Structures are given as C-alpha cells and as structure tokens.
Amino acid sequence: xxxxxxxxxxxxxxxxxxxxxxxxxxxxxxxxxxxxxxxxxxxxxxxxxxxxxxxxxxxxxxxxxxxxxxxxxxxxxxxxxxxxxxxxxxxxxxxxxxxxxxxxxxxxxxxxxxxxxxxxxxxxxxxxxxxxxxxxxxxxxxxxxxxxxxxxxxxxxxxxxxxxxxxxxxxxxxxxxxxxxxxxxxxxxxxxxxxxxxxxxxxxxxxxxxxxxxxxxxxxxxxxxxxxxxxxxxxxxxxxxxxxxxxxxxxxxxxxxxxxxxxxxxxxxxxxxxxxxxxxxxxxxxxxxxxxxxxxxxxxxxxxxxxxxxxxxxxxxxxxxxxxxxxxxxxxxxxxxxxxx
Numbered sequence: 001x002x003x004x005x006x007x008x009x010x011x012x013x014x015x016x017x018x019x020x021x022x023x024x025x026x027x028x029x030x031x032x033x034x035x036x037x038x039x040x041x042x043x044x045x046x047x048x049x050x051x052x053x054x055x056x057x058x059x060x061x062x063x064x065x066x067x068x069x070x071x072x073x074x075x076x077x078x079x080x081x082x083x084x085x086x087x088x089x090x091x092x093x094x095x096x097x098x099x100x101x102x103x104x105x106x107x108x109x110x111x112x113x114x115x116x117x118x119x120x121x122x123x124x125x126x127x128x129x130x131x132x133x134x135x136x137x138x139x140x141x142x143x144x145x146x147x148x149x150x151x152x153x154x155x156x157x158x159x160x161x162x163x164x165x166x167x168x169x170x171x172x173x174x175x176x177x178x179x180x181x182x183x184x185x186x187x188x189x190x191x192x193x194x195x196x197x198x199x200x201x202x203x204x205x206x207x208x209x210x211x212x213x214x215x216x217x218x219x220x221x222x223x224x225x226x227x228x229x230x231x232x233x234x235x236x237x238x239x240x241x242x243x244x245x246x247x248x249x250x251x252x253x254x255x256x257x258x259x260x261x262x263x264x265x266x267x268x269x270x271x272x273x274x275x276x277x278x279x280x281x282x283x284x285x286x287x288x289x290x291x292x293x294x295x296x297x298x299x300x301x302x303x304x305x306x307x308x309x310x311x312x313x314x315x316x317x318x319x320x321x322x323x324x325x326x327x328x329x330x331x332x333x334x335x336x337x338x339x340x341x
Contacts, residue, residue, distance in 0.1 A: 009143075033188050051313070055130065055307070066154060069103040075087065122166055131154070157204075158201065163201075213255040227240075240278075250269065
C-alpha cells in the first residue's frame with residue numbers, strides 16, 4: 001500500500017467516524033439569512049498567480065532563492081452539499097515551464113478534500129512540487145546575464161506536503177460556504193470568528209552532485225481567523241479575512257555529502273499571518289470573481305537568523321451550478337440523512 005492510499009484512508013476514517021458529533025438537524029436550516037442550492041453541483045475553475053519558492057539561508061554567503069518555472073496554477077473544483085474536491089496543476093497553456101532551456105522543467109500537483117459538518121470544516125490535502133532553479137543567480141555570478149545565461153537548476157529538488165485542518169464557525173448567521181464552496185449564498189452581511197487547528201507533514205528531498213538531503217518537518221499551529229461577507233445589491237459581495245497563527249515546527253534534517261552523513265534535529269516556534277479580500281458576483285447558475293491574498297510565515301533559526309517566507313498572489317475564478325445526476329445525488333443523500341447535515 002503506497003503513501004497516497006494510506007493518507008486517503010486515514011482522512012476518510014477521521015472525517016466520517018465522528019460525523020455525528022458535528023451534525024445539525026435539517027429542520028434548523030436558516031432560510032432567512034441563506035439561500036440553499038441542495039440539488040445543485042458547483043464546478044469552478046480558479047486561476048492563481050501563486051508561485052512556489054523555497055529559501056535556503058547561508059550564514060557565510062548569499063541566500064539561495066529557489067523557484068519553480070511557472071507563472072500560474074489552475075485549480076478545478078467540484079462541490080456538492082457538504083463535500084468538496086479540487087485538483088491543481090501547472091497549465092502549459094498559461095505559460096507553465098517557459099524558457100525550459102534556461103530555467104528547467106517544473107511539475108506540480110495538488111489534491112484537496114473538504115467536508116462541511118454542521119459548523120465544523122475539515123480539510124485534507126496532498127501536494128507535490130518538483131524542479132527548481134536558482135532565481136538570484138546574479139548574487140553568485142556577477143558576469144551572469146539575465147535572459148541569456150542559463151540558471152543553475154535543481155531538477156531533483158522536490159517538496160511533498162500532507163496537511164489537514166479543523167475549523168469551527170462561531171456565528172450561525174455567517175455562511176463560510178458562500179465564499180468558499182459556493183453551495184450556499186448569504187442574504188445579509190455577516191461575519192464570524194473561525195479558529196482553526198492546522199497540522200502538516202512536509203518532506204523536502206534534494207539531490208545535487210554528491211549531496212543528497214532529506215528534510216522532514218511536522219508543523220502544528222493554531223489560527224485565530226475572522227471572516228466577513230459584505231452583501232451588495234443581493235448578487236455582489238466583498239469578503240475580507242485575516243488569520244494570524246502561532247505554532248511549533250519539529251524538524252529532522254539528514255544529509256549525505258561525499259558519503260559523510262549528518263543528522264540534525266530542532267524544534268522551532270513559528271509565526272504566520274495570512275489574509276486577503278475577495279469580490280464577486282453570484283446568481284442561481286453562474287458566479288465569478290477575483291481575490292488578492294497574502295501569506296507570511298517566519299521562525300527564529302537561532303539568535304541572529306530569522307527564516308521568513310512571504311508571498312502575495314491573485315486569483316480569478318468562474319463557476320457554474322447544474323442539477324446533480326442521480327448516480328451522485330442518491331449516495332450523497334444517504335450519507336446526508338445518516339449524519340443529519
């Protein structure tokens with residue numbers, strides 16, 4: 001059984017076994033504040049400018065700024081009732097892997113599952129990125145010419161991440177689905193405090209000449225998020241959010257350089273803040289919109305060194321609702337009735 005199969009089994013057991021604890025009675029559905037689409041499937045295409053980067057610090061010289069050769073990410077999503085799934089990748093027709101001769105080839109895949117269980121939200125994701133190049137070549141070679149000379153490439157540098165999160169929505173008059181899965185629509189402006197527990201396992205694999213490295217990270221953090229949805233003229237909305245968090249990172253680093261093995265183990269306290277603003281349009285069948293997001297994380301490696309990773313990116317999306325076919329609606333209805341969503 002491979003690691004992807006194990007991961008899938010674990011989160012399915014985690015999500016469905018305690019489902020009754022997170023359930024709410026159908027008769028409690030609020031139709032004053034929300035519009036429901038119980039028989040509709042929502043499909044969306046999201047185009048993101050988010051770039052993958054990895055910063056390696058060097059106390060005795062310039063930092064190593066590794067980036068992937070891509071301009072955009074494409075995410076295809078499908079949501080129905082309380083279940084959602086999305087798949088992300090680098091689309092070639094949007095400029096992925098341009099200038100391969102200079103920057104090399106990169107690949108990316110992301111699988112994300114989400115389950116709305118009453119006022120609880122459980123997510124599980126798996127992502128893998130491979131193929132990086134040194135973006136700050138001019139700091140290493142003053143004679144290097146951008147657009148003409150090739151970048152130093154790390155085609156075997158790979159990052160793998162498993163992540164899960166558990167969130168709780170405090171305000172029952174706020175619909176998180178109205179700005180995430182779009183299986184509901186908010187009638188009146190409202191907001192909510194949404195704390196989250198986020199836990200992830202990351203593996204970073206690097207191979208270059210005689211150097212072979214394997215780094216494992218286990219992160220746990222607690223986020224205090226706040227979301228608000230301003231409803232404008234029934235069909236338009238503006239939704240800002242902000243989510244600071246603190247946590248702990250357990251790091252295990254193993255490297256082999258010219259057959260000499262080195263192992264390091266460290267524990268760090270982490271700080272993170274993410275947020276953004278989303279604007280869009282919604283009607284019974286179609287929706288569209290855009291968002292601007294930021295994410296900044298940091299931790300102190302030692303008394304004089306701080307590791308930071310910050311990014312700002314935009315996203316465009318378009319979605320369409322259609323009637324759920326019977327072969328999908330019947331099994332989901334059975335699950336829905338058992339857990340009384």
